[in-house]
Amino acid sequence: MNIDCLPSTTDDYILDRLSPAELYKYARTCKAAHDVVHAYIRRKYQLHTLLVRYFGDSEIREFLLQFFDRTVYPDSDLDLYVEHRYRKSVAIWLSQIGYVYVPHPTSKFRTLEEALSSTGPVHAERGVTLSTGEDPEYYEVVLVLTFAKQRPYRKIQVITSFFNPLSSVPRFHSTCVMNIITHNKAYSFFPRATFGDRRRSLKNSMNTSSGTQVAYAKYESREWEIIGTIDRDDFDGANAAFPTGLRRVGDSKCWTIPIYPDLALPEGYIESNAWLRASYIFPDDQDLWDWISEITKRGPDGAHSQIDRRYDEAYASLIRWYFDMYC
Incomplete structure (x- = not known):
């Protein structure tokens, strides 16, 4: 019996065990397999199934890693990266659906109103802004606002920046969390390394904070190998796990998944963002x-x-x- 003759629940049982690369290869074998995989993707990569944990029936690190990996981590948080000018709209909406602002113990902003009134970074105000802190990934961040809800416990962080929130992504602690989502598509920047057979994540050498070490341990416990160096095969060639050169959101090295159901909204401008990534081999040579x-x-x-x-x-x-x- 062919897989296309089986019920969707049986498809899921079989296809759940294939890596993204294996799904892609299987879909290319014939039209029937292509249709089966396409239907599976529409069922499996449903944003609603993950968002419902935070927002009920009504950008983002662990959340997106779960989305691409077809996994749910019960203890995960949700990070929302927004432009600073939109902070009030997002924060007020979270408050309206039951989330409560939780100030950092060292923050001078004890209420949400005080935090939202801030128009710029408060230097060295850890927990409210990390713009001058020890984490390079927060270099352009203005505010970090934490919201929580009980029964069951859920936590959401709203992270604001004056500039494009996407600029924070290449500064994340390692490549396995360099994934983003928009209103109509999800993008993984290093899918071969993150979701391939070896499940590797390359460290950001500039990020050495204590919080980063905790993050490394967390993702190692989830079976990602955190590495600090790579060889030429890793960054050079068509099948490079950590490709270098000029990168663009949605390029051929990304894994791009449409978000279903289609909301029929206008296309955004996220794919106009690009950055340069370089890797070099340094032999031991005094000269x-x-x-x-x-x-x-x-x-x-x-x-x-x-x-x-x-x-x-x-x-x-x-x-x-x-x-x-x-x-």
């Missing part, structure tokens, strides 16, 4: 730093005659990137 300093001082013409073949392969990408950006 390396002198060499880099020399070629960057001379500029592209002078550097061309100075390039040592010992470094050519390892640093070709570094030199090209440097000249493109600064020369």
Whole structure:
């Protein structure tokens, strides 16, 4: 009997055990398999099934990781990244549906009204703003507002920024949580590493806070391997787990899933956002730093005659990137 002849519950039992890459490959085998997988995706990747835990029947890290991984973590929170100018609308709506503002113990903003009246970062006000704190991922954050609801306990954090909230995503502690959702699509930036067979997550080397170490331990307990270094095969080539170069939301290296049901709203502008990601291999060589300093001082013409073949392969990408950006 073919899988397309089985009831949807049987489909789910079988397809739940396939990785995203295996689902994609199976869907390409024939039209019947394509239809089965497409129907499965429409059933399984339902935003409502996760949001109902927070909002009843009526951007986002753990929440999105659950969405892509087809998993539910009972103790997970919901992070909402919004532009600072929209903070009041979001906060008031959360209050109206039963959430209560919970100030940080060290915050001078003891009420929601006081917190919402803030028009800019309060330096060193941990728990209200982390703009000058130890976490690079909060570099552009203005406010971090915590809301909670009891029976059952749920927690939501509203994280505001003056600029595009998306700019915080590449600063997250590791790649497994670099996933976003809009009104009509969900995007995973590193799907091969995050949801592939090895389930790896690359650390953000700039983020060394104590909170980050706790986050690493949490995701390791959920069977992600947190790594600090990668080799050339990981960042170079069509099948790279941590692809480099110019990236764009929704590019061929992303995993993009439409959100069902379709709300028939206008297309957004999220896919116009792009960023540059670079990875380099640094061999143990005492002369390396002198060499880099020399070629960057001379500029592209002078550097061309100075390039040592010992470094050519390892640093070709570094030199090209440097000249493109600064020369």
